[in-house]
Amino acid sequence: MDIEYKKNIPLQKKDVISLFSSVEWRSQEYPGDLMSGLKNSDCVYTAWEDSLLVGLINALSDRHMVVYFHFVLVRPDYQHKGIGQKLVTLMLKEYKKVHTKILMAYNRKVRFYKKAGFKKVGYAKPMILTDMADAGE
Ligand SMILES: CC(C)(COP(=O)(O)OP(=O)(O)OC[C@H]1O[C@@H](n2cnc3c(N)ncnc32)[C@H](O)[C@@H]1OP(=O)(O)O)[C@@H](O)C(=O)NCCC(=O)NCCS
Numbered sequence: 001m002d003i004e005y006k007k008n009i010p011l012q013k014k015d016v017i018s019l020f021s022s023v024e025w026r027s028q029e030y031p032g033d034l035m036s037g038l039k040n041s042d043c044v045y046t047a048w049e050d051s052l053l054v055g056l057i058n059a060l061s062d063r064h065m066v067v068y069f070h071f072v073l074v075r076p077d078y079q080h081k082g083i084g085q086k087l088v089t090l091m092l093k094e095y096k097k098v099h100t101k102i103l104m105a106y107n108r109k110v111r112f113y114k115k116a117g118f119k120k121v122g123y124a125k126p127m128i129l130t131d132m133a134d135a136g137e
Contacts, residue, residue: 015053057087069103
């Protein structure tokens with residue numbers, strides 16, 4: 001399987017919606033906002049097999065103090081092949097000099113992010129205010 005990784009390329013709505021639908025994420029229900037959000041992201045890496053969008057990660061950042069990784073997803077058929085870890089690694093390289101990297105890990109994905117160096121901290125808890133029911137799930 002030949003996977004190509006691309007940085008900040010223009011994305012088609014149909015490709016993005018197809019990817020987000022594949023993992024049943026509710027963000028797909030807001031296609032306009034989702035596309036604008038990706039366009040306004042500081043950085044987006046995508047993974048492709050030929051013309052099929054198989055994975056994506058985006059970053060929101062001030063490029064100095066903090067970067068937040070929001071979407072991290074890989075098509076189910078393409079999971080467990082190292083694509084997710086590669087996307088995270090590309091972003092960690094991109095933001096190497098930024099002091100703090102943050103993300104919200106689903107409980108079942110904690111081990112995946114630990115492999116990339118992220119850790120849970122005792123002094124803080126993730127908190128969220130959203131109008132999206134069951135955000136992300
Ligand atoms: C989280 C997610 C992005 C990971 O993507 P992925 O491409 O499967 O990630 P990787 O293949 O790098 O790693 C996943 C697992 O496969 C294993 N793996 C990697 N390459 C492998 C290979 N060649 N053969 C077998 N297993 C492999 C990894 O060790 C890892 O194991 P772990 O789950 O025990 O840590 C993916 O599961 C996903 O999109 N899930 C739905 C959306 C989601 O939950 N996103 C995260 C929000 S916090």
